[in-house]
Amino acid sequence: MSSNLRTLCTICGAGGASDFFKFDWKTQKWNLVVVMGAIIGGFIGANFLAIDTIVAINPDTVANLNSLGFSSAGQAYMPTELFDNAAFTDFKSLVILAIGGLLVGFGARYAGGCTSGHAISGLSNLQLPSLIAVIGFFAGGLAMVHFIFTLLF
Amino acid sequence: MRTVGYLAIGILFGITMFKSEAASWFRIYEMFRFESFHMYGIIGSALVIGVLMVQLIERFNIKSFYGEEINFPPKAKSVARYAIGGLIFGLGWGLAGACPGPIFTLIGAGFLPILVVLVAAMLGTFLYGMLRDRLPH
Numbered sequence: 001m002s003s004n005l006r007t008l009c010t011i012c013g014a015g016g017a018s019d020f021f022k023f024d025w026k027t028q029k030w031n032l033v034v035v036m037g038a039i040i041g042g043f044i045g046a047n048f049l050a051i052d053t054i055v056a057i058n059p060d061t062v063a064n065l066n067s068l069g070f071s072s073a074g075q076a077y078m079p080t081e082l083f084d085n086a087a088f089t090d091f092k093s094l095v096i097l098a099i100g101g102l103l104v105g106f107g108a109r110y111a112g113g114c115t116s117g118h119a120i121s122g123l124s125n126l127q128l129p130s131l132i133a134v135i136g137f138f139a140g141g142l143a144m145v146h147f148i149f150t151l152l153f
Numbered sequence: 154m155r156t157v158g159y160l161a162i163g164i165l166f167g168i169t170m171f172k173s174e175a176a177s178w179f180r181i182y183e184m185f186r187f188e189s190f191h192m193y194g195i196i197g198s199a200l201v202i203g204v205l206m207v208q209l210i211e212r213f214n215i216k217s218f219y220g221e222e223i224n225f226p227p228k229a230k231s232v233a234r235y236a237i238g239g240l241i242f243g244l245g246w247g248l249a250g251a252c253p254g255p256i257f258t259l260i261g262a263g264f265l266p267i268l269v270v271l272v273a274a275m276l277g278t279f280l281y282g283m284l285r286d287r288l289p290h
Contacts, residue, residue, distance in 0.1 A: 001257075005274050005277075005278040014282060018282040020285055034162055034166065035257050038164075038167035038254060039163075040160075041164040041166060042167045044261075045261075049168065049171075050172070057182075057183045058188040058189050060186075060188050061189070074179075076179075077174075077262075078179070079178055083264045087269075096249075097266055097270050100250070101269065101272065103242065103245025104277065105275060105278040105280075106242075107242025108252075108278070109238070114252050114253045115253075120200060124203025125203075126207075129235050132232060133235040133238065133242075135236075136241075139239070139240055140240040140245070140247065144248050145182060
């Protein structure tokens with residue numbers, strides 16, 4: 001999935017800045033078609049296959065999120081604090097989303113894959129590099145949620 | 154024809170991501186707090202099927218729909234790139250609550266601020282491309 005981000009960079013003309021982006025993006029067209037499908041699938045799932053989309057997370061998680069200021073926990077699919085359109089005009093929300101995305105994009109390419117490439121495909125093939133990457137994914141996620149969140153929120 | 158196949162797989166993937174709630178920021182947060190089996194069940198069952206499929210394909214030399222050989226090229230050996238890159242990815246996963254697949258699914262589901270995450274993720278990818286030669290691999 002994450003290699004599509006590289007393809008999108010190439011389509012945007014990043015090949016002029018680094019050799020990493022100099023490749024024929026048309027060879028990756030199949031993968032972009034899968035992405036198109038993933039977008040359509042999200043639309044279908046949210047609009048035609050859902051009665052209500054509230055995510056019933058653990059009440060302990062709800063209490064913890066409430067204490068951090070996420071009042072929508074347990075009452076929505078996504079935290080409204082970050083994913084309502086109001087986030088576009090909220091400086092802090094924008095910074096959080098942007099830093100999160102930056103880390104995801106940078107880390108996925110550095111590690112050579114994301115959840116789909118390493119945690120599912122790589123581990124399915126019993127690849128040691130993927131195991132190292134997945135341990136890294138979890139170490140990073142745990143550090144973020146258990147230590148950095150209390151500083152941010 | 155192939156394009157239709159890829160599109161169908163993508164749509165199935167997108168519906169699964171949304172309906173299984175793997176695309177929900179809350180589920181990722183809950184996972185990292187070990188307060189539900191939910192996400193471990195999703196990743197775990199995908200993994201069981203994945204391992205089984207890879208074994209079957211290799212054992213019985215199963216071909217693709219189009220009669221082509223299916224190969225699983227081994228990933229380059231390294232510790233630094235996977236450990237450091239993985240750690241950075243994990244920090245972002247925990248914060249944005251979305252990995253690249255769900256980022257696309259959430260666009261379709263109508264959570265438009267995810268576009269900020271997408272553009273930033275492209276920027277992060279670009280940054281990696283610029284710094285690649287100076288990073289330990």
